[in-house]
Amino acid sequence: MNRAYISLGSNIGDRLHYLQQAVQLLTVTEGIHVNQVSSVYETDPVGYVDQAAFLNMVVELETLLTPHELLKKCNEIETELGRMRTIHWGPRTLDLDILLYNEENVNTKDLIIPHPRMAERGFVLIPLVELNSDLVDPLNKQSLSKLAHIQKEGVHLWRTFDGVDAFVLFES
Ligand SMILES: Nc1ncnc2c1ncn2[C@@H]1O[C@H](COP(=O)(O)OP(=O)(O)OP(=O)(O)O)[C@@H](O)[C@H]1O
Numbered sequence: 641m642n643r644a645y646i647s648l649g650s651n652i653g654d655r656l657h658y659l660q661q662a663v664q665l666l667t668v669t670e671g672i673h674v675n676q677v678s679s680v681y682e683t684d685p686v687g688y689v690d691q692a693a694f695l696n697m698v699v700e701l702e703t704l705l706t707p708h709e710l711l712k713k714c715n716e717i718e719t720e721l722g723r724m725r726t727i728h729w730g731p732r733t734l735d736l737d738i739l740l741y742n743e744e745n746v747n748t749k750d751l752i753i754p755h756p757r758m759a760e761r762g763f764v765l766i767p768l769v770e771l772n773s774d775l776v777d778p779l780n781k782q783s784l785s786k787l788a789h790i791q792k793e794g795v796h797l798w799r800t801f802d803g804v805d806a807f808v809l810f811e812s
């Protein structure tokens with residue numbers, strides 16, 4: 641079984657609903673078991689800054705899917721939840737990024753793992769290390785917890801989901 645981490649982000653419409661729907665769709669996918677769900681954070685937009693605040697979170701999966709099968713599934717879920725690609729780094733109903741897949745390095749035209757901009761993004765690192773504080777960047781073996789501590793600006797805890805209770809809270 642492989643362990644993967646996926647980052648989720650939304651800054652249009654009912655942001656929490658999009659995150660909930662995405663977690664639900666991952667949960668019902670054959671070959672994916674959602675192991676852990678982070679808290680939800682409200683985060684200042686990074687990159688293209690003239691847009692609404694995001695909600696971001698991270699999920700830990702156990703999966704039988706290969707990295708490319710997982711990417712395909714993530715793209716399908718984005719499309720199902722109404723994602724349209726307009727402005728680069730711009731507003732989106734839902735964005736799913738594969739952060740880590742075991743400790744593998746993948747470098748292909750359409751998929752790079754670890755996610756190339758992960759280490760500079762507090763909105764990714766903080767929910768990620770909430771789930772696993774021992775993670776290291778497979779490329780340079782840097783501690784992701786240490787990186788998260790210097791990337792806290794603009795990332796605010798919005799709603800706590802406590803491990804396995806997350807799904808109960810999601811339904812409330
Ligand atoms: N680790 C990865 N996870 C998800 N997509 C990836 C990854 N590596 C490469 N990609 C490619 O990136 C493409 C564009 O992704 P997308 O439009 O979501 O970028 P973005 O979210 O605007 O920016 P960013 O990649 O900086 O988060 C995807 O279609 C996919 O092929």
Ligand SMILES: Nc1nc2c(c(=O)[nH]1)N=C(CO)CN2
Pocket residue numbers: 648649650683684685686687688694696729730735763
């Ligand atoms: N706070 C925040 N900023 C972003 C995000 C995101 O998910 N959260 N996603 C981006 C493109 O993937 C660009 N900027």
